[in-house]
Amino acid sequence: MSESAFLLLENKIADFPLLQSAQHSCLHYLDNAATTQKPASVISAMADCYQSCYAPIHRGLYPLAAAATALYENSRVKLAGFIGAEKSEQIVFTRSTTEAINMVAWGWARNRLQAGDYIWVTRMEHHSNFLPWQRICKLCNAKLRIIELHEDGTLNLDAATELFSKRTRLIALCHVSNVLGGVNPVGALCEQAAALNIPVLVDAAQSVAHIPIDVGVLDCDFLVFSAHKMYGPTGIGALYAKSARLEEMEPLLLGGGMVDEVSDETRSWSAIPARFEAGSPNLADAVGFAAAVDYLGGIGMRRIEAHVDSLTRRAGAALARIDGLRLIAPMTPTSASIISFDMPGIHPHDIAQVLGECGVAVRAGHHCCQPLMHSLGLSATTRASFGVYNRQDDIDALLAAIDRVRRLFA
């Protein structure tokens, strides 16, 4: 592939204050699957909110409060537009992907699970999309079933013979694994599941920043993601759900703003989505979240997808050529943004540490995916992951640093 065909996105570093600062001029940030850096537009949107349009939401009767409320609700509208939700009420602002999944597990699945029922997840799930289901299943005497993987890291759906059984109450899976990087066939799964009235939750934490998502097309029942992995702020995420699912869901958190009437003995819920947003709304982070959506939209998700995919493929191909280095999942035609690897005999912590000294930021560990690690027979891997601002020189730096690792520990 020629450099020009490859460089689909012009250099985005100028948009990111941290990456363009002198202090970090030698930084090759390849830890995007953990969290991404923030463009100036996101940072200033939040500062602007605090500096010129800050007030309580939903309750104030003075102009500033009305303006702040509009700002908050506009962020919801932006998010809805970004993932193709029909109505903005289908977007619940949460603290994170993790909270969103817990909300569905506790507030929706629990009341629907009978002893002997199944909830299906996959072998590659992040702890956040594993532990809440494990607990809820235990509580309800239901069974947590696991879709295992083929050697190449793809889902072994054939082996999951009871996946579409009458006992399955929910299928919860990631769109993209944060270790393997492959794209799961969520569309096809949703279609099959819908035919049997089995709801599907898609954990889009690793896909939403890199792949265009349209819930109208995907037709999943729940979709969850976090702002901080898509160039937005920490402390906020979103739960999208079909309106019928939201109507069925009991709120996990109770408090101000989510009830209509309260007496000593009873209470009645407010309308959706307020019902699921107990407590004072997280205005500034919602504004930053919307600014991140604007940033992505400004570049265009298809261009981002092509750029990140291209980088990932290049890096994967180069890494595969290194002696003593093993890619955890072979590059598939559906790889996206993430590569995990192993250097037998060298501990991933040491790899990441040396890479860090060389200015290459990657992550080593179990990546909150212990069920997957156990099945791979590993306790940790090293992971490089790409974002809009990465370029060929980041790959070059990664390769040079791996060379140093080999020399140091050979």
Place this chain on the structure above:
Amino acid sequence: MSESAFLLLENKIADFPLLQSAQHSCLHYLDNAATTQKPASVISAMADCYQSCYAPIHRGLYPLAAAATALYENSRVKLAGFIGAEKSEQIVFTRSTTEAINMVAWGWARNRLQAGDYIWVTRMEHHSNFLPWQRICKLCNAKLRIIELHEDGTLNLDAATELFSKRTRLIALCHVSNVLGGVNPVGALCEQAAALNIPVLVDAAQSVAHIPIDVGVLDCDFLVFSAHKMYGPTGIGALYAKSARLEEMEPLLLGGGMVDEVSDETRSWSAIPARFEAGSPNLADAVGFAAAVDYLGGIGMRRIEAHVDSLTRRAGAALARIDGLRLIAPMTPTSASIISFDMPGIHPHDIAQVLGECGVAVRAGHHCCQPLMHSLGLSATTRASFGVYNRQDDIDALLAAIDRVRRLFA
């Protein structure tokens, strides 16, 4: 009182970009009990974090990740110092006061409540400190007991004859009511409760910005508060608890970062406080939270207390002299920062709206305190609440605007 004795704090408006902007030069912001404005130091601390020290927390092995982790943990240390916690591990970062209370209700109280047991709250609690207990009591067949109020809005402890009974598992009450503004005798209550081994949760949402708090002296078991009501960011709050209580508590949210080992069937929790912070930590808001603590510390909590108390008293005295206006709670020697009032025949929404047109931002409604409103025989009140940046001219504007209300609706 002479103006000079009264003006304990020099003008703080210059610290707050929104208040000093030309756009809001006529704003008299008296909605501080709902949420406070933010000083420049808080806004820039968060922007700085994103611009120069942003990375994932607790897992990165490269220098930037180590620095970001230190920044996050330093914020915890600052918070601990601010409320006098012995160890920083006793501070759990939460999304808000509301989440913190839900965490205690679900994760701690539920496993300790037997049928017939009591949880005590007060008649003046915010829905956030009422609904979680109502639900947990219903779930466990326990009884939610309510400490009623005297005519003057203070707690009628004499009438709560079973408060210190063997059946009481927890007393949960606010330090300062967000409607009445009085300071509850939480210290004395904690002392009595401790003698009988009854844990106490103090909702400090309305006090922490105005009154010095030392959990060492107060000796409560749980203390909860939100950053956004103490000049800090939206989207973050804190739960302080005694170490023994935290050890007894089950995490409400499960996910990444809070488990040591995960297998298909089981998991083991991480150490405290990580156990209670599932998902990627809210770094930037934690940094802003710590900056807010620095801001308060820089002025000094005793000076803030005196300033806000003085303003509240002045405003209360002036309002009490207005014909056709009734203070909801008479000014007591322990009033703090909040005044609620009623103008019989004029709807609070209309009062707040007219005040808003006059540039005076106050709140009208049930203030998420319907149990209190019912007992007062009101559906709403109008509330003015004070902060560090308020001055005599804000009181003057309030009085002038109320005059306009009377002329418009007389």
Place this chain on the structure above:
Amino acid sequence: MAKESFYSAVLLDHFRHSRNKGELDGADIVRRGHNPRCGDEIEVGLYLQGEKLAQVKFRGRGCSVCMASASMMTEAVTGCSKQEAYHLWEEMRDLFGDGNENDVKHPTNNLQALSVVREYPARQRCVLISWEALRDALRGL
């Protein structure tokens, strides 16, 4: 100060001297609208003559917007056919309902004084309470 006062002379007049306010004895149907969040409550009674609403009355309590809106509503729909009245409700819902869009028609003539409320989402429910009671009454006929 806001550019345009929320409290126009028309609105205040309808609040202070509400039209068609009083007991609802002998109404063909009575329905209630309320907003639990602020305790406001309006009852609307319809008096029919054939297909037409010969008289529409209300009683209850609420803020000035709530009372003025009820008063204006009774004026606007008196003499209308059921369909016409229902159509007016739909216009009001589009104007003041949740998630209302910007491309809606603004209210005509005597309802114009309410337009300003659209800038204050927190008050929109106040406008609709009496209209929701009207809708329920029309549906109940």
Place this chain on the structure above:
Amino acid sequence: MAKESFYSAVLLDHFRHSRNKGELDGADIVRRGHNPRCGDEIEVGLYLQGEKLAQVKFRGRGCSVCMASASMMTEAVTGCSKQEAYHLWEEMRDLFGDGNENDVKHPTNNLQALSVVREYPARQRCVLISWEALRDALRGL
């Protein structure tokens, strides 16, 4: 680039040529330390002579820090009395434990190569695994 490399010659030497590493046959006591977060695991065996630790050995797997720390530990405590060894553990805990303070003594002589790890909280557990096994072994005696 970091100012001071994490991987000093001393550390790498202890990792590549770990001292006192091997089977623990005949030890008076063996205890295990591990870090579930990264799967690292060290077993430490003590060989006593009277009150003194005549020999201390280890085996297991882990990252370079973990292995080097174990190797250095065995060198540091061999020949010590039980009290002296326990005291060294306490110093290491203060240096590398959670919430360690800045006003602690830095390690002496041959443990100095580990000091740099204090700047990387994520690696501190790696240092302590073998020391925790030592502590447990001392307590178990």
